[in-house]
Amino acid sequence: MPSGLHARSHTYYKRLILGYLLFCLAALFCFSNRIYAETEPVVGEPDSHEVYLKLKKGERVWKDKVYVAPQQPTVYLTFDDGPSKLTGQVLDILQQEEVKATFFVLGKQVEAYPDLVKRAVAEGHAIGNHTYNHVYGELYKGFSSFWEQIERTEDILAETVDIRPSLIRAPGGTFGNFDAFYFYYLDQAGYEVHDWHIDSGDSKRVGVPASEIIQTVRKGPFQDELIVLMHDGTGHEQTVKALPEIIRLFKQKGYVFAVLQPSVQPKHFAVGKVQQPRPSSEAGYEKQLAEAKVHELAMSALEQSRHAQQAADKANHSESSPMIQETAGGVSTSTVVGTKGSLLLTNHTRTAAAPLEVLLARKSLKLDTEHYRFKDGHYQVPLRQLMESLGGDIQWRGEQRTAVAHYGLHTLEYDFVQQELRVRDHGTTTTIHLPQMELQEGTVYVPLRGTLDKLRIGIATYGPEDGVMKVQVGMNLRL
Structure with a gap:
């Protein structure tokens, strides 16, 4: 055979064999993929590491949810930064116009004007969480700071109006403030974050005139569903003046007014470049995600308990059950089975008549009715017994009349001279004036829920069982 023909023949056979091998490999790949596809579960929890990588790239990840679209054009009037002295005037106008609205409140303002929040709830308005102090430098330096303010305001609202809102609005809106992690953690915790479709412009500078607000x-x-941003905080007298005309505008356009609820699809701004750099480690991500899931489980348990209690009340199975308070945009804590941070019953005059058992990770703290108190709807327990059961320690400084409790990196100083509680956490000190604490016959009594929250433990669920009130602590307990 000529050498050229031999070479071409050799090349041909090489290509033929290579093609055959490639065909076999492709068939094997397709077959293995088909087996994998058939054995892979259809649904399941996303891989935590993969989610972390997506979030780090700026991709937003959401839980599957079902929202309900309104049957007619609907507008949601929302007011931020209150309550303030102006909130009463806003409520008067809403009452005259027979309109319901949503108030995104600041925790520190709720402390200053609790009666106005109570009035808003009593008149059928929804309450949302707008953090505690609205200070951008604190809220957006990292999610843990934002989370602490959300939980602090949530606790204040639970104590003031007996609800824990699932609605959140970020001060300044989410654009340029939230990253993908912020959205993800709050979504996993069971919250709904709401931005807005129409900004009234009442806060773009001091003293924006009512005529400009109306024109904006x-x-x-305009679209079928609209969220309108306004403010009822100090300095917004012109917003109050503009409100009647704004309401008339929407009525003329055929809109109905409603309050935001978890069933309303939220408006989210795009993720912009954040103003402050934030460290993001996978270990920190896992820790924050665990806290978020504890909160979501607690809220779910509370909601299920509320529905169960409603069914029981309707069927008249128990005349002694606590009343259930209907809320919009939040969950009532007035239920037999509670959640992290609640332990608050509607019937504040009820006396504790059952032993109390706090279920920890590997042990429990049992107290009979003589060794704990039930005051103003809260369980108060001996500080020493609680700390020692948690694996912490406590010291009594007699000259300063101060009890010092240590748990991990947390220190709680109960000062009975200054009547204040100093919380030291990772080098930061927070002072709480006139805290809930009592010194009786050498025993320091503290609120069970509040103390666990300050130690970053929290409460998952609680409820009566076999004649004992059992409290299950959160998953993030450290012993």
Whole structure:
């Protein structure tokens, strides 16, 4: 055979064999993929590491949810930064116009004007969480700071109006403030974050005139479902003046008014470049995600308990069950089975008549009715017994009349001279004036829920069982 023909023949056979091998490999790949596809579960929890990588790239990850679209054009009037002295005037106008709205409140303002929040709830308005102090430098330096303010305000609202809102609005909106991690943690915790469609412009500078506010709202954009941003905080007298005309504008356009609820699809701004750099380690991500899931489980248990209690009340199975308070945009804590941070019953005059058992990770603290108190709807327990059961320690400084409790990196100083509680956490000190604490016959009594929260432990569920009130602590307990 000529050498050229031999070479071409050799090349041909090499290509033929290579093609055959490639065909076999492709068939094997397809077959293995088919087996994998058939054995892979259809649904399941996303891989935590993969989610972390997506979030780090700026991708947003959401839980599957079902929202309900309104049957007619609906507008949600929302007011931020209150309550303040102006909130009563806003409520008067809403009452005259027979309109319901949503108030995103600041925790420190709720402490200053609790009666106005109570009035808003009593008149059928929804309450949302707008953090505690609205200070951007604290809220957006890292999610843990934002989370602490959300939980602090949630606790204040639970104590003031007996609800824990699932609605959140970020001060300044989410654009440029939230990253993908912020959205993800709050979503996993069971919250709904709401931005807005129409900004009334009442806060773009001091003293924006009512005529300009009305004109800004008049420009829209208008669609079937609208969230309108306004403010009822100090300095917004012109917003109050503009409100009647804004309400008339939407009535003329055929809108109905409603309050935001978890069933309303939220408006989210795009993720912009954040103003402050934030460290993001996978270990920190896992820790924060665990806390978020504890909160979501607790809220779910509370909601299920509320529905169960409603069914029981309807069927008249128990005349002694606590009343259930209907809320919009939040969950009532007035249920037999509670959650992290609740332990608050509607019937504040009820006396404790059952032993109390706090279920920890590997042990429990049992107290009979003589060794704990039930005051103003809260369980108060001996500080020493609680700390020692948790694996912490406590010292009594007699000259300063101060009890010092240590748990991990947390220190709680109960000062009975200054009547204050100093919380030291990772080098930061927070002072709480006139805290809930009592010194009786050498025993320091502290609120069970509040103390666990300050130690970053929290409460998952609680409820009566076999004649004992059992409290299950959160998953993030450290012993």
